[in-house]
Amino acid sequence: MDTPDWGSPLGVIVSSRSPDGIRRYAVGLAGEVAALPPAAAAAAVSALEQEHAPRWVVWSCEEALAPLLEVTPGLRPTRVWDIAEAHRLLHGGWAAEPGRAWAAAHGLAPDTVPAAPTGDLFDLVGADDGPDLVRGDGHLRADTVTGAWLTTDDRLVAWAGAALACAGLQRRQAAALGSRVVPTVHSESAAAVLCVELARDGLPLDRAVVEELIGAAAGPRPASVDEELASRRRRDADVLRHVPGRESTDLRNPAQVKAMLAAVGVDVPNTRKWVLEDQRRVHPVVDALLDWRKRERIATTYGYRWLDTHVGADDRLRGHWTACDGAGGRMTADNGLHNLPAPLRPAVAAAPGHVLVRADLGQIEPRVLAVVSGDRSFAEATRADDLYAPVAARLGVDRGVAKIAVLAAMYGQRSGAAGEALKGLERAYPVAMAHLDRAYAVGVAGGDLRTFGGRLIRTGRVLGAEPVGANPQLDAARGRFARNAVIQGAAAELFKAWAATVRATTAPLGARIVLCLHDELLVHVPEEQAEAAVAGVNAALTDAARRWSQGAPVRFVSDTGVVRRWSEAKEGAQASDEGPGLVSGLLRRNSSNSAPS
DNA sequence: TTGACCACGTA
DNA sequence: CGTACGTGGTCAAC
Known part of the structure; x- marks a missing residue:
């Protein structure tokens, strides 16, 4: 098969894990791939990185790189082609297992991808896959990812070959979409590498300050379940003492809170913060409740349990990172x-x-709008440190009005004082505004969009399975989603x-x-x-x-x-x-x- | 146990 | 007619 010009040598890193948890790699430059245990694989990657700086093809950074980076902390691959990230970009959605990415790269329908073995007796369907990595119907066999089939060095090397082939097809698809898309895959892949490093390295914290802040909000660290409950009751009491006779109110139950407030003359449609903000002066319990909510947030979500679970002995906060969400990226x-x-x-x-x-x-978002719409006048405004100043001058309005108008145009808010200024925007920057209107219209129609960098955004099924046209409110929501996605998504790129x-x-x-x-x-x-x-x-x-x-x-x-x-x-x-x-x-x-x- | 809803933190 | 995300609470359905 003729390979596209990658601009740099091509390498590959794949791994499999046997049922007993032993990981094995296939690593090398294209055509010279060898099966190796983790330490040797890390050493090989380091050496090749230094000598050739190849672009490393991986099924996903998380699968291929995370374990290697644990073995060799200094390993820092610079160029990567992450097949899963490329798949998400090119074909939309979040699911991007090898079988799915392979199918999309080969133009096979997604609903014909064989399901992965589930671990029960239906695993016997693997027998239908035949002896080879690629089945008769062109799909990858279903039992690769679980490690059930990747049991020999030859098979592992074949798995690496499949990754190289898949990446080659993806690259061709990306290039066919325009000159920006291959660079976007490179950048998204680099972000995926970064995600592995972020998860491993964590965010440095000052533990003493964390403890003190949690203590100030939630009370001292409880030594027992009883103490924890007592601390919780003390926090609740600070609110409930304002409502004698209603001390049994469950502050965590919005319906009960609403009833409690009504009993003291605070009549609200719901108990959301911005609704209660205006009621602070009506009754002192409102103020106490809002303060309670703030403390409760820290006590429950960011309290001692959070600290103990997610902050390591090295005072680093760690979590899982993804390079792109399901929508805008x-x-x-x-x-x-x-x-x-x-x-x-x-x-x-x-x-x-x-x-x-x-x-x-x-x-960033209005500046991104200037790029993706190609509006030369709006681009002119980005030369200022404060972009809203030249926009305000052009429209003949105050800066504050100009800002609200620009945000309203991008995010769809039409209420308030923005109306007049919006008309001015449409006269001054018709290209940028038309770009937003077009995205909105595609969303209303349930169509597909691509961001500036090439990420596919499907609007047809967002916010539920209702068909387009059946529900005007839902159609409008899709329009807003689409209008936002082309900006937020491009900004993310x-x-x-x-x-x-x-x-x-x-x-x-x-x-x-x-x-x-x-x-x-x-x-x-x-x-x-x-x-x-x-x-x-x-x-x-x-x-x-x-x-x-x-x-x-x-x-x-x-x-x-x-x-x-x-x-x-x-x-x-x-x-x-x-x-x-x-x-x-x-x-x-x-x-x-x-x-x- | 799971999913919907509320509520709220970040951008 | 701002959107996106993650988290923890309650409640109803299973």
Whole structure:
């Protein structure tokens, strides 16, 4: 078969695990693949990486790289083709097992992919697969991933060959979709490598501060179940003492809370925070309840159990990372890595001798809109540090109005004061607005879209299985989903290209990315390399944006600074006092913040 | 035990 | 007629 021009040597890493848990690899450059045990495989990858810097084809980074990186922590592959990530990009959805990716790469219908063995007696269907890796009907045999068939070195080498073949077909499909898509696969694959590293390395925490913050919200660490219950009752009592006669209210039951509030004259349709915010003055129980909710969040979700379960002995918070979610393609993480409440952020702190380089992209979504729509006038506005200023000038409105109008156009909110300014936007930036309207229309019709970088977005089945046209509300929701997905998804692609570039260019400084948060990066770096890392992060943005946008005249900006704690402001970041005042001060500031506006 | 709903944290 | 994600609580259905 004629292979596409990959631009660099091609390597492959696949693995299988026998039923007794022993892992074995097939590793090598294309045409020279050998079956090896883990330590030897890691050594081979290291040597080949150094000598040839190949693009490594893997069925998935998690399967192929995670165990190798445990064996050899210094291993850092730079170029990867992750078949699962390529499949998600090219064909949509999240499921991307080898059999499914293989089928899509070969143009075989997804509903004909043989089901993987389930472990019960139907496993005997494997007998229908015949003796070979590829079945008579063109599908991969079903019992590969479980390790049931990959029992010999020859079979493992054949498995590597299948990965190379699959990647070759994917690459051709990607190239056929346009010049941006192969680079997107490269970038998404790099993000998948980064996810393995993020999961392994974790986010550095200051354990003493975590303990203190949890203590301030949830009380001291309980030594027994009884103490835990007592602590919980004390928290509840702070609310219930405001409602004599209703002390038996279950604060965790919204219906009971609603009834309790009604009894003291607070009449609300539901007990959501933004509804209760306006009722603080009606009765003191409202204030107490909102404070309780904040403490309860930390006590339950980010309390001692969370600390003990997810923060290691090395004071690192670890979770599972994915390179793309099911919809727009953003990275996801669990165990609180992506939704850590702001009051806990002072606990995210550099290890001794290190600092955090914190960088976030400014106004990324409107800038992305300028790229993906090709609107030259809107692109002109991105030359400003504050994009809303030139837009406001062009529209003849206040900056605040311009901002709301732009956000309304992108996210679909039509209520409020944005109406007039929206008309101005459509006159001033018709190309950008038409791009959003087109995405909305495709969503309403249940059609398929691709992001700027080529990710397939299917709208037909989002939010349920109801057919298009049957439910106008559902159609509109699909439209909003689609309009948002082309922006959010493209922003995610740029972000990952940036993160991958930062990972590659700052590694020689000893820098490691420890958190990715949609438009924000935290890089952990030895103190003496802080300034070099800042420069590297900023240069990486310029570089990644130019490559991602293929030279579009759109400017992207990053607010980049050096901090010891995530909570510190980036500019003029002086280390705040680290005494006991830190914690109580932050809690106070947080609660007073939420009172007005 | 599972799934729906609520509620709320992040971007 | 903002969207996306993850988490933990309760409740109803199984």
